[in-house]
Amino acid sequence: MKTPFVQVDVFTDKPFAGNPAAVFVLDGPRSEEWMQMVAREMNLSESAFLHPAGDGYDIRYFTPKVEVPLCGHASVASAHVLFTDGIVERAGSIRFRAPGGRLEATFAGDTVEMSFPAHYEKEVAPPDGLSGALGVSNPPTYTGLHEDMLVVLFENEETVRTLQPDISAMLLMPFSRFSVTAPSSDPAFDFVSRWFGPAIGINEDPVTGFAHTLLGPFWQKRLGKNNLIGYQASERGGTVRVRVEGDRVFLGGKAITVMRGEMIF
DSSP, rough: OHHHHHEEEEEEETTOOSEEEEEEEEOOOOOHHHHHHHHHHSSEEEEEEEEEEETTEEEEOOSSEEEESOHHHHHHHHHHHHHTTTTTOOTTTEEEEEEEEEEEEEEEEEEEEEEEEOOOEOOOEEEEEEEHHTTOOSSSEEEEEEEEEEEOOOOOHHHHHHHOOOOHHHHTTSSSSSEEEEEEEEETEEOOOEEEEGGGGGESSOOOOHHHHHHHHHHHHHHHSEEEEEEESSSOOOEEEEETTTTEEEEEEEEEHHHHHEOOO
């Protein structure tokens, strides 16, 4: 059975930047085994599989190694495909039901905005060997934990931009995901970040939407602003617009379709 897919670069307005995701718009659910094998074949940080259900879409996300409950950039990619391919009217909205929560997407101009549950970290002591695992000489100014994701704050943007993590050492840490952040010295942005998840098959993610559902409230508290702009300083790089409203975080980003194809198995 042939199954079409679309590959989208997210949180960017130019191809070969931002974060790529594969989007499979299906007629109905497929087996978990098939989706995992397809995600491994696509070999992107995430592949999204969605199908109509009720008044919206059920959606699931897979890295090459595991299923994850929520993925920001793959959700934006999915909404981009539904809107720009004419599956959903651009003036409308899309409701997604993901394992990690309910989502809603709208399209304005050339930007998808999605509503996610807000997430929060709790302060924890930095684990032994953290600076070495991140490849920096100075200790962080703050570390906090949300589920299995460690948020690491540095005072200096340059530390975040230039760190060179030791992936083998990261795999020995008691966390599977790391969001490293600092205030931005560029007035165009409020903060910068990088994200690492070698334990789930993603050594460094180009632009991580889910992390911004936590970084939004994190920086709102520190900067006293509800509307923020984050730059994820990976090699590909990408810009995420963040709006915090109560227990919801709205992520805005541009996206561009770069590839179409068919899975024939």
